[in-house]
Amino acid sequence: MTHAENLAGPPLATLPESSSPGESLGVLTLPSSVEEMDTSAAGPVIWVVDADAAQRAEVVATLRPFYLLREFADAAVALASLPSAPPGVVVAAEQAGVQGGVDFVRALRRQPGQEHTPLVFVADAPENRARALLAGADDCLIKPYRRSTLVDAVSSQINAQVEDSWEALPAHARAALRETLSVFGRISERLLNGGPVAYDSVTTACEPLVEVVNRHEHRILLDAVRGHDNYTYAHSLRVATLLALFGGLAGLRDEEQLVLASGGLLHDVGKMSIPHAILNKPGRLTEEEFAVMKSHVPATLSFLERNPDLPASVLVIAGQHHEKLDGTGYPNGFKGSNLNELARMAAIVDVFSALTDYRAYKLAMPAEQALRIMTDDMQTHLDQQLLRVFKATLLDCAA
Numbered sequence: 206m207t208h209a210e211n212l213a214g215p216p217l218a219t220l221p222e223s224s225s226p227g228e229s230l231g232v233l234t235l236p237s238s239v240e241e242m243d244t245s246a247a248g249p250v251i252w253v254v255d256a257d258a259a260q261r262a263e264v265v266a267t268l269r270p271f272y273l274l275r276e277f278a279d280a281a282v283a284l285a286s287l288p289s290a291p292p293g294v295v296v297a298a299e300q301a302g303v304q305g306g307v308d309f310v311r312a313l314r315r316q317p318g319q320e321h322t323p324l325v326f327v328a329d330a331p332e333n334r335a336r337a338l339l340a341g342a343d344d345c346l347i348k349p350y351r352r353s354t355l356v357d358a359v360s361s362q363i364n365a366q367v368e369d370s371w372e373a374l375p376a377h378a379r380a381a382l383r384e385t386l387s388v389f390g391r392i393s394e395r396l397l398n399g400g401p402v403a404y405d406s407v408t409t410a411c412e413p414l415v416e417v418v419n420r421h422e423h424r425i426l427l428d429a430v431r432g433h434d435n436y437t438y439a440h441s442l443r444v445a446t447l448l449a450l451f452g453g454l455a456g457l458r459d460e461e462q463l464v465l466a467s468g469g470l471l472h473d474v475g476k477m478s479i480p481h482a483i484l485n486k487p488g489r490l491t492e493e494e495f496a497v498m499k500s501h502v503p504a505t506l507s508f509l510e511r512n513p514d515l516p517a518s519v520l521v522i523a524g525q526h527h528e529k530l531d532g533t534g535y536p537n538g539f540k541g542s543n544l545n546e547l548a549r550m551a552a553i554v555d556v557f558s559a560l561t562d563y564r565a566y567k568l569a570m571p572a573e574q575a576l577r578i579m580t581d582d583m584q585t586h587l588d589q590q591l592l593r594v595f596k597a598t599l600l601d602c603a604a
C-alpha cells in the first residue's frame with residue numbers, strides 16, 4: 206500500500222496535534238489483544254530542520270504519531286549534532302538555515318558520513334525543486350502539500366534504505382524479500398482497484414522464502430525486514446517465514462510449506478484498508494479504534510474470497526489467526542474445539558511476530574520475553590502444547 210493512503214486529509218495548516226511516541230514509554234502491561242500493545246520507544250530518528258516555528262510545528266505534528274523526531278530551529282546546531290547522533294531521515298525546509306535551506310543541504314552533504322542520509326526538502330515554490338535536488342536532496346515537496354505526502358515521502362526514504370541493504374544478502378534471501386515485497390505491492394493494487402489475488406504469483410514469490418527457511422537461514426529474513434516502514438508487509442513476511450519454519454519442523458515440505466508461507470503473507474492484507482493513524486498508533490487503541498482494527502479480518506477474507514481456488518488452509522490462517530482457545534478472540538469467538546491445528550499454529554506465530562516486530566516507535570521485544578508472555582499470560586489463548594513445539598523450533602534453529 207502507499208504508506209499514508211489513509212492520511213489523505215486536509216492540508217498541513219489544519220492539522221491537529223497528535224500524541225508523542227515518547228508517551229508510549231513505560232512498563233509493558235499485557236494487552237487484551239496484540240494490536241493494543243504498547244512497549245518502549247526506539248527507531249530511526251527523523252530530524253526536522255526549520256527556523257520557522259509554526260511551519261516546523263506542523264511538520265512535527267504530522268510525523269510525530271509515526272516516528273521519533275528531533276527538532277532544530279537552528280541549522281548550525283543540527284550540523285554540529287551530526288557526529289554524536291546521526292539522523293535516520295532529515296526533513297529540511299527552505300527556511301532551514303541563515304543562507305536558506307538549499308545551503309543547509311549542501312553543508313550537510315559535505316559532512317563526513319552524510320553523503321547518503323535520506324533528505325526530504327520542503328520547498329516554497331516549484332522553481333526551487335531542481336536546486337534542492339542538485340544540492341543533494343533525495344526528494345522535494347512543494348508547499349502546500351498534503352500531510353499524507355510528507356509521511357509517504359519519509360516512509361519511502363526509510364524503505365529505500367532498508368531495501369538497498371538487501372543487496373548485500375545471499376541471493377536466495379534477497380530474492381525472497383524482493384519477490385514477496387513485489388507481490389505484496391501488486392496485492393495492494395488489487396485490493397484498491399478490484400480483481401482477485403493471483404495465488405500463483407504468491408506461491409512463486411514464497412518459493413525462495415521456503416528455500417531460505419529450509420536452509421535454516423530464516424533469521425536473515427526476520428532481521429532484514431525489521432526496519433521496513435510498511436508494517437503490514439514486514440509483519441506478514443515474518444509470519445510467512447515463521448509459519449514455514451513451524452510447518453517444516455512438523456514434517457511438512459515443499460507444497461505444504463508453500464501454502465503456509467503464502468497464508469502467512471496474505472493473512473493480514475485487509476490491514477491495508479485500516480486507517481494509517483490506527484494501524485500505526487503507538488499507544489493503546491480506544492474501543493472504537495480496536496473495532497476498526499478488528500475489521501481487517503473480514504476485509505482480508507472478502508478480498509481473498511475473490512479467488513475461489515484459494516487453498517482452504519490460506520483462508521483458515523487469514524480467518525482464524527485472532528481466535529483464542531477460550532473463545533475471547535475474534536471475529537467469531539471460536540473456542541478450542543472449533544480451532545484446528547493450523548488455526549492454533551497461525552495464532553501462535555501471529556502473536557509471536559507481533560510481539561517481536563520492530564516498529565518505528567518501539568523496541569522489538571526479545572524472543573525470550575515474548576515466549577515467556579505467551580507461556581505465562583496467554584495460557585487460555587494459545588495452545589500451549591503447540592507453543593512448546595514452536596519454542597523448540599526456534600531453539601533448534603538458534604543452536
Ligand SMILES: [Fe+2]
Binds near residue numbers: 472473501526527
Ligand atoms: Fe491480523
Ligand SMILES: [Fe+2]
Binds near residue numbers: 440444472526
Ligand atoms: Fe498478523
